[in-house]
Amino acid sequence: MIGARLGAGREADVHAWGDDAVVKLYRPGFGGHRAEALALAELAGHGVAPRLIDVVDCAGRTGLVLERLAGPDMLTLLQRRPWRVLGLARALAAAHLAVHAIRAGDGLPTLRETLAVRIEDAGLPPRLRDFAVRVLDGLPDGDQVCHGDFHPGNVLVAANRVGVIDWVGTARGVPEADHARALLLLTRADPLPGTPVLSRALTAAGRSVFARAYARAYTAGSPRTLRRVDSWLTVHTAARLSEGIDGERPTLIGLLDRAQHRATG
Numbered sequence: 001m002i003g004a005r006l007g008a009g010r011e012a013d014v015h016a017w018g019d020d021a022v023v024k025l026y027r028p029g030f031g032g033h034r035a036e037a038l039a040l041a042e043l044a045g046h047g048v049a050p051r052l053i054d055v056v057d058c059a060g061r062t063g064l065v066l067e068r069l070a071g072p073d074m075l076t077l078l079q080r081r082p083w084r085v086l087g088l089a090r091a092l093a094a095a096h097l098a099v100h101a102i103r104a105g106d107g108l109p110t111l112r113e114t115l116a117v118r119i120e121d122a123g124l125p126p127r128l129r130d131f132a133v134r135v136l137d138g139l140p141d142g143d144q145v146c147h148g149d150f151h152p153g154n155v156l157v158a159a160n161r162v163g164v165i166d167w168v169g170t171a172r173g174v175p176e177a178d179h180a181r182a183l184l185l186l187t188r189a190d191p192l193p194g195t196p197v198l199s200r201a202l203t204a205a206g207r208s209v210f211a212r213a214y215a216r217a218y219t220a221g222s223p224r225t226l227r228r229v230d231s232w233l234t235v236h237t238a239a240r241l242s243e244g245i246d247g248e249r250p251t252l253i254g255l256l257d258r259a260q261h262r263a264t265g
């Protein structure tokens with residue numbers, strides 16, 4: 001049943017599984033399959049995520065059998081067809097708005113609580129940690145589905161469908177929070193640690209064109225006025241540091257430092 005490997009990340013490998021499915025095999029010791037299976041169950045029927053077909057055990061590793069979505073991921077597509085940058089940015093925004101239109105069930109973790117834990121784990125100097133916690137304390141809970149790691153590497157683009165994958169960090173929150181995380185990844189961090197894929201896919205100029213077009217399309221298409229995106233950006237900048245990506249650290253600390261100075265005048 002198990003076929004060629006299609007992708008490999010920190011937590012899991014993805015292989016073909018028959019003709020129409022893939023299996024996401026989690027590495028031993030990672031519990032992300034529980035969170036992802038729960039999120040996929042909530043998303044069933046909405047058409048944005050692959051269908052969860054089965055949960056299997058493969059030589060001691062838990063595998064989620066997922067509907068196989070067609071098409072390359074959007075990062076690969078940007079690399080192959082950079083002239084499509086504006087259309088792809090709009091498709092990214094449309095997919096993100098479709099996620100945020102879904103009301104979250106009670107089973108999903110609360111994004112604000114998840115972020116509070118990550119800020120504690122970020123190894124920040126106390127002054128910046130306290131600042132980030134204070135900003136988070138002033139932000140609302142929300143009831144919509146937030147993907148948690150929305151970037152063009154987690155969006156598969158086919159002629160007739162744009163599908164979103166990788167729902168391990170999915171939580172319940174306000175759309176602005178998830179939008180801010182995507183903005184952070186597009187403008188200040190690298191979505192796929194270790195390989196500067198976005199920077200390779202686009203020149204620096206192309207990257208900022210892509211990020212701005214995504215932001216514009218997201219804002220224009222949002223059914224609500226976006227509130228406090230800058231505060232969410234601050235919180236996500238702090239939380240991102242818990243992912244331990246050394247190359248990003250100085251930039252992210254610098255951003256937090258400036259945000260704190262602005263806030264305290």
Ligand SMILES: Nc1ncnc2c1ncn2[C@@H]1O[C@H](COP(=O)(O)OP(=O)(O)O)[C@@H](O)[C@H]1O
Nearest residue numbers: 006007008009014022050066067068069165166
């Ligand atoms: N449902 C799917 N259909 C087709 N390909 C998939 C599917 N899920 C994952 N993949 C492939 O596997 C890769 C990694 O999957 P992903 O869920 O993003 O895991 P991670 O980023 O944690 O390694 C994707 O980039 C894609 O190439």
Ligand SMILES: [Mg+2]
Nearest residue numbers: 009153154166
């Ligand atoms: Mg991924």
